Amino acid sequence: MIRIDNLVVQFGGARPINELSAVLTAPVAGLIGPNGAGKTTLLNVLSGFVRPIQGTVSLGDQALLPMTPLQRVRAGLRRSFQTEQVVEDLTVAGNIAAIADHVVGPRHRPGAVDEALAFVGLATVADRLGHSLNLYQRRLVELAKCVVGKSKLILLDEPAAGLTEEEGKMLRELVLRIPMEFGAQVLIIDHDVELIRSMCSETMVLDYGELLALGPTHSVLADLNVRRAYLGEF
Structure with a gap:
């Protein structure tokens, strides 16, 4: 379980993460949002590459923010990159x-x-x-x-980008096996809505660093505000 409470990241006058609070409990969860929403910044906070000015983040009962990136790896956090x-x-x-x-x-x-x-x-x-x-x-x-x-938490940043349809399908099947076989929670960032829909039982949507929606993926993707902000529908 990932618990985020009142998280603020500030770069100069900009706040890519602004008072974000959320709890993610699904074995495979999704993180989506338009460009500039703060998704990669949040992954960098979880990984230890960016230090917030406010808030807390915990993985289960472990507080992440006091740890160095290496300590987080040893505590069970893993990450892939684009x-x-x-x-x-x-x-x-x-x-x-x-x-x-x-x-x-x-x-x-x-x-x-x-x-x-x-x-x-x-x-x-x-x-x-x-x-x-x-x-x-x-x-x-x-x-x-x-x-x-x-591993306890695996962060995957666009894991299927550039793969063929068949390769993407095989990779998705592997990722979906992780919680059962390794006991780790998976958080996936991706722009592919259909990939998120097919893999994630829970999805969080960020918009300009703030929480726009969080809940069962099918409900989140059907939300009118999400469709306007992320999918460009009116």
Whole structure:
């Protein structure tokens, strides 16, 4: 569960997040909003890359804001980026092991890496270098890095962008398995409304840093204010 209370982020005179309060409890939740709504800023706050001037954020019973980014990773927070962060001269297994080094002990690292590789279906290419992977395989490496160790919250930023329809479908099926198989909550940012509709039982909508809507995805996407602000309908 993610709990956000009275969160304010300020850059000069602008407030990309303005007195935001929300509780997200769904196993797979969505985060949408028009460009400039504050979505990426919120992910950066959760990840520890941006420090708010006000408010609190907790993951379960753990307060996130006092933690460094590395401490958050060790506490179970994982994140993917719009541009995948695959180290080109490391193997697939090496990329995953680099995260595992921070979250599991040396004795458990091989098992944790093997489990993540098996989950995403990359065990047969574990020894290939990052630079030789296609886009879909790179996205799978990112997903494996997110589930390695004992993850609790996984933040996915446009995970299916650039993939074919079939690749996107396979990736979505993997993401939907995460809560049951790894016990982690997933928060997805995406501009693809149909992807959000198909994956997320709960969705939060931001507009100029403020909460516009939060609730069951089908109700949120049918909300007139959401359709006006995000979908451009009048």
